[in-house]
Amino acid sequence: MSNTENTHINLESNRLSIQIAHPGSVYNGSRFDWTGFITKIVLDNKYSFCVPESEIPGQGSGGFGLCNEFGISTPIGYDEIKPQEKFPKLGTGLLTRPDESDYFFFDKYEVDPFPVRISKDFDTVVFNVEPVDCNGYAVKMTKTISVKDNVLTIDYRLENVGSKPIKTEEYCHNFFSVNNNRIGSGYVLKFPYDVNPKETPDVMTIKGNEIRWNSVPKEDFYCQTEGFKAVQQHYWELLYEPERTGIREYSEFEISKVAVWGTTHVVSPEVFINVDIAPGATQEWRRKYEFFTF
Template sequence: MTMLKRTLIAIPVLLGFGSATLPLADFPQADLSNGVIQTTLYLPDASQGYYQGTRFDWAGSFKNLDYKGHSFVEPWFENYDPKLHDAISGPAEEFVPLGYAEAQPAGTFVKIGVGVLRKPDEKPYAFSKYYEIANPGEWAIKKSRDQVDFSHKLNDATSGYGYVYQKTVKLTKDKPELVLEHRLKNTGKLPIETSTYNHNFFIIDKQPTGPTVNVQFPFEVKGEGKGFGTTIVAQGNKLAYSRDLDKKEQVYSAGLQGFGATSADYDIRIENQKTGAGVRIRGDKPLEKLVYWACSTTSCPEPYIRLSAAPGQEISWTITYEFYTKTP
């Protein structure tokens, strides 16, 4: 580990909530603008990348995103380490691992968008754990003014899994819109059966989690879990907070209920009612499940979709983010 890396790990991140400053480091990144939205992405790099954890997809880690003077993305966490599982902001995507249960200790399994990982023991998979990267795969990146194209090629002869994963992060011309386009081709010997979701780590205008944050769905929502019914309450098609969350406090539901079997219900809004800024999140696949998590800095609906690809098959899916303002 270099002296630079040791220095970075010791420095907490600036959240805009009164903590210390960001690490002063030149991480590989790309600035995008369509004249309406401005955003910066951190780029995949196994040794110098901002995000080197083994939980989330390395393609498209967001540094910031601004629209009409409103901010939507910034670090939501206090302490930073490049290998922390959740040291990532904005629309962060994760895939359920492939082949973990079948792998023996010291054997390998696969995380799409990360690489071939080493299974250390017989313990169940834990998303918060850092796993040794046995093979990071091959990344190719193409940048332009308003989009970045990522390609990740991976083959694991031990497990039998292989893929070509292509992801485009683009800003729609002349619109307040961000689009994530995905294509996944199964190049391995085994079928790919997995799920993926976006964690949606948004912070709108630095607003802490509380009554001014509104989360809305196109269906009557119901939820059970930590804080539900007290700190956070379902009101028709909305989730509303009864008070501000304390530092280190969390609410969580393993599965909100009420959505149907079509992609029409993959249509979620997060709004800052104090400033009038919001984001609308839409997907083109039906929801498999809908997890919800929040802490004192961010409120995160986590929409899951199911993915299946036979050997040789290519599948695709898209998530669209529309940013807007309205009178508070």
């Protein structure tokens, strides 16, 4: 068995080839969800989309391709505990609070990972994250990833089996480029509404519903966008015009925030959902990614 087979789960359709890292094998940090950590997406054996957060080993927080995060700004139970006590990070495990400082998603925390059961067939994999009670917080999470034709679907189901309500947020950090082409004038990011950013990075030109890049960025860029609340079905699409290839993400949930992050080699549209689950209740949502040529 190859090293890739030891560390990854492969899904195939007639057009897509997907690799998903086994929980803890490629990424074992305290920021991202360990389940559904997608490191490779190839369309028609020709177009690749997943890139690392940083091209310099050891820099960044270890993101790669499609990796989601819970609680970037609302850590569950963090303010209730003392240093050296634990708090839950959904999809990851029980994290240890090191000191009296505020939670910061980019910091590295000691992780006691949640137990995960995995079932798979040719085009679908299911991650069942078992609940572990932590100060009254406990969530059973099921994440189902499937491929069909040129579409990748991620379904989330969270059941609150604890005694306290779960209030946090989730988004997917989409570390994308097309065939490793640098971010620059060949890319355009489109939304179904005028973007209306709070601030526009110098490297961007924004007109109506489109974001373009004036040149290859020399450093990280970030902006939040407005206008999405008027949209019934939210989506964004990233096009690389020189190779006439694109990605479209449909968000089948109520949007709470939209942001765009990127740097020299990657752009990441980020669509947020508020997670609010009373004890005994369940919350479900779906993300669909379409990879295409035009």
